[in-house]
Amino acid sequence: MSxxxxxxxxxxxxxxxxxRRTQDxxxxxxxxxxxxxxxxxxxxxxxxIYPRIDENKADENTAANIPNRFIIRHxxxxxxxxxxxxxxxxxxRNAWFDEENLTGIAGHTWQYFKCFVANPSEALFKMWSRQVSNWLECYWVVVEETGSYQADIKRANAAMSARKMVRNFDGSAENGFKCTITGEHEALHNGDGSYANVRDFxxxxxxxxRNKSLISTSDRLSALSVVKRMAHEPEKNLGELKIEARFPSTSSIAAAPFRYAVLQNWGDLHEDVDNYLKTLKTMIPADQLYFHKNGKPNPEYFRKIELEIDRSILDDRKAINFRSIDGDFLFEDTLIANTIEEYGGSASxxxxSDAxxxxxxxxxxxxxxxxxxxxEIIHPPPHPYLAILSMDGDKMGQHVSTxxxxxxxxxxxxxxxxxxxNEVTKIVEEQHLGRLVYAGGDDVLALLPVQDALEVANQLRQDFNDYMADQGFHDLHMSAGIAFVHHTHNLQDAIQxxxxxxxxxxxxxxxCAIAVRLLRRSGEHREMGMKWQLKGQSTIEQIIELVNYFTNDQLAxxxxxxxxxxxxxxxxDQAIEDGMDAARAAELRRIVKRRRTANESVVERVIKICTQLTQPIDPEDMDCTPVDEKEPACDPVIRPERSIAExxxxLIHWVELARFVAQAKPRLENVEG
Known part of the structure; x- marks a missing residue:
């Protein structure tokens, strides 16, 4: 029996x-x-059965796309x-770490890492071995087939959920000063573990x-964090974890539209770029200012730039250097002495001031x-924010069981x-200036410039629905979360x-909805959300309309x-509602018309959008069962209808977001109505 x-x-x-870093x-x-x-x-x-690995293989510039869970029919x-x-x-487990042969990802990384340690002690290796050995979790269950695949897959999933309830806990203590990334593992050291010893180590x-920018001056790393940071360095790991071009930092993601615009107009701007780079080199040696690989500047990788900018420009030495500096150097707020020192330089x-x-x-x-x-286009200055996009299929486990x-x-x-x-990579990285962290089909994590985030999220959810329907799998949807954060914002907090x-x-x-968090560097954070479709109209397409009105100065x-x-x-809530809809519409019209550049058609469209976005959600569309609910047997939880004030x-938060996104978008000159 199988x-x-x-x-x-x-x-x-x-x-x-x-x-701590995007490449991590x-x-x-x-x-x-x-x-x-x-x-x-x-x-x-x-x-x-799942996943089809031959169709998920990644190359050195492709996001990971094999899920952490797989199903086999034996x-x-x-x-x-x-x-x-x-x-x-x-x-x-051996692919991760074979302690006896010092192979696997963690074994090869140890052999590379210890070359930079003067007289590595046995205690240091034991600490390394303890941390990497205790990290990996691997669970499996075996379920006999009965002839009903639908019932069998449900039993298998239930068995896996039960197995994960029984965790394997290791009693090893993590004492001493903690890793600056995980915050829970002991930072590696080669002595008595005192603060001075860890700092000097x-x-x-x-x-x-050799790569001075690989380790920050504040880094005190555990073995797990070293593996993240250095796994691509050992020759024996390169086949699996090779990184051909550096993954962009948060600052570089935020600045990507500006860098792209400069490359588009390289003929007019290359001398100004070169002059700026020369001022940076007075403070930072070139071998530390530029990201390097094999002794040469190594640009951060953006697929859209590689596809759309003329190769003669991309191969220009000045352009290579420009693309090999971190985005930190394109913002005045991070062009400071601390940044210069982080890259091994010093500045008067x-x-x-000259820079x-x-x-x-x-x-x-x-x-x-x-x-x-x-x-006639006017490009904006580098926008200091970026977007983190997290998307996930709705009730995919329930669908699989059917x-x-x-x-x-x-x-x-x-x-x-x-x-x-194909589709996710094309939308995020070829049509826009984003980078994928992972894409497992219905599970996506991507980093995007502010100007692209809403469009990418909307296109992914629509194309997912259409693509799967064309293959005979209907009524599949995704939900999305976007966090807009400052380019210096803590990365862990941004992902969360x-x-x-x-x-x-x-x-x-x-x-089948989208929710957004706008985390300002200063000022109050904003949270908002909405169904993708409301009364047959696309929420995000309407928000993008508002973005365009703000961009072209048609809204105050x-x-x-x-x-x-x-x-x-x-x-x-205590007000008498009779006639209030008309009163609010009249007041909204008065507010919008105060902008002299907004003609009557713009006014009417804005009023229609605002009215649409304040409509109540149909209770039949509200399935609010908890995210971690695995079994489809329970009835949907219906959230009480929001009040008019809510x-x-x-709506106010969505309009505020539209104004915020507009600041990042190119503007058409002399736009009327």
């Missing part, structure tokens, strides 16, 4: 989100994806199936290894109106893989905010403030 084997590895969210984030995901792939490779490909009896599950677990590591007040003047000259010249596609047979489940898996590999927003979309807006920038007054005075408050 058996289903379900295997799950982890920890996932904790390991990925515990990242990206590499964490690739490590988990690689380990899952090594487990799947232990069995014949026709045994694999054709033999229980004893053979259990033995296969044990072999899979052993392969995964990491100062020496930073100085000894005069040198910093800021050169940057200001470059930005000012880049902002001049330019002809583009027959229109597929009925193995063949249909395999087809479903293949189509998910193809969507992730995006995931929390996604949970809001599912739990507070009834799934104080509109959110004016709306707050309207809400305060005309949406009291709905208008939500």
């Amino acid at each position: 058996h289903l084997i379900v295997v799950s590895i982890g920890p996932v969210q904790g390991y990925i989100s515990q990242s 984030l990206w590499q964490s995901s690739r490590i988990l994806s690689y380990l899952t792939g090594m487990g799947i490779q232990q069995v014949a490909s026709d045994w694999v 054709p033999d009896d229980q004893k053979e199936a259990v033995e296969t599950a044990k072999q899979i677990e052993a392969a995964i 990491w100062a020496n590591i930073k100085e000894a290894q 007040d005069e040198q910093l 800021r003047k050169a940057l200001d000259k470059l930005v000012t010249k880049a902002l001049q109106p330019r002809q583009q596609n027959g229109k 597929l009925g047979d193995v063949g249909r489940h395999r087809s479903f898996s293949s189509n998910l893989a193809q969507f992730a590999r 905010a995006a995931h929390k927003a996604q949970e809001d979309a599912k739990e507070n807006y009834g799934r 920038h104080n509109l959110p403030f004016e709306l707050e007054h309207l809400v305060y005075s005309m949406t009291s 709905r208008w408050g939500n």
Whole structure:
């Protein structure tokens, strides 16, 4: 009798989100994806039901896209199936760390790392071994098939949920000064573990290894964090975890539209770029200012730039240097002495002043109106915020349980893989200036410039629905969470905010929805959300309309403030509602018309959008069961209808977000109505 084997590895969210740098984030995901792939490779490909690994293989510039959970159909009896599950677990664990042979990702990284340690002690290796050995979680269950695949897959999933309830806890203590990334593991050291010893150990590591920007002056890392940071360096790891071009930092993601605009107008701006780079080199040696690989500047990778900017420009030495500096150097607020010192340089007040003047000259010249596609475009300065996009399919487990047979489940898996590999990558990285952290079909994490985030989220959810429907899988939806954060914002907190927003979309807006958190560097944070479709109209397309009106100066920038007054005075729950809709519409019309550049058609459209976005959500569309609910048997939880004041408050936040996004978008010159 055949058996289903379900295997799950982890920890996932904790390991990925515990990242200080975007490249740590990206590499964490690739490590988990690689380990899952090594487990799947232990069995014949026709045994694999989910995922289809041959369609999920990543290259050195591609996001990880193999999920951490896989399902196999084993054709033999229980004893053979259990033995296969044990072999899979052993392969995964050895791919991570084989202590005896010092192989696997963590073993190879140790051999690379210890080269930078003067006289590495046995205690240091024991600390390394303890931390990496205790980290990996690998769970599996074996379930006998009964002839009803739908019932069998439900039992297998239930068995895995029960297995995860029984955790393996290690009693090893993590004493001493903690890792500056995970905050829970002891920072590696080679002595008595005193603060001075740990500090000096990491100062020496930073100085000894060739990539000076790889270790920050404040870094005190555990073994797990070193693996994230250095796994791509050892030659023996390069086949699996090779990084051809550096993953952009948060600052570089935020500044990507500006850098792209400069490259588009390279003929006019290359001298200003070169002059600015020269001022930076008076403070920082070139081998530390530019990211390097094999002794040469190594630009951060943006697929859209590689595809759309002329190769003669990309190969220009000045352009290579410009693309090889971190985005920190394109913002005045991070062009400071601390940043210079972080990159191994030093700066006098005069040198910093010269650099800021050169940057200001470059930005000012880049902002001049330019002809583009027959229109006069004014590009904005580098926007200091970026967006973290987290998307997840709604009730995918419930859908899988209804597929009925193995063949249909395999087809479903293949189509998910193809969507992730082709459509998601195309939308995020080819059509926009984003970078994917991972894309597992219905599970996406991406970093995007502010100007692209809403469009990407909306396009992904629509294309997911359409793509899967074309393959015969109907009524599939995604929910999304977006966190807009300052480019210096703590990365772990930013990722958590995006995931929390996604949970809001599912739990507070009834799934098939989007929720957003705008985390200002100063001022009050904003939270908002809405169904993707409301009364047959696309929420995000309407928000993007408002963005365009703000961008082209057709809406007053104080509109959110004016709306707050309207809400305060005309949406009291105690107020008599008879006639209030008409009164609010009249007041809204008066507010919008105060902008002289807004003609009557714009006024009418804005009123219609605002009215639409304050409509109550149909209770039939509100399924607010908790995100971690695995069993479909429970009835949907219906959130009580929001009050008028809540709905208008939500609108204000959306309008405020539209104004915020507009500041990041290119503006058409002399736009009327």
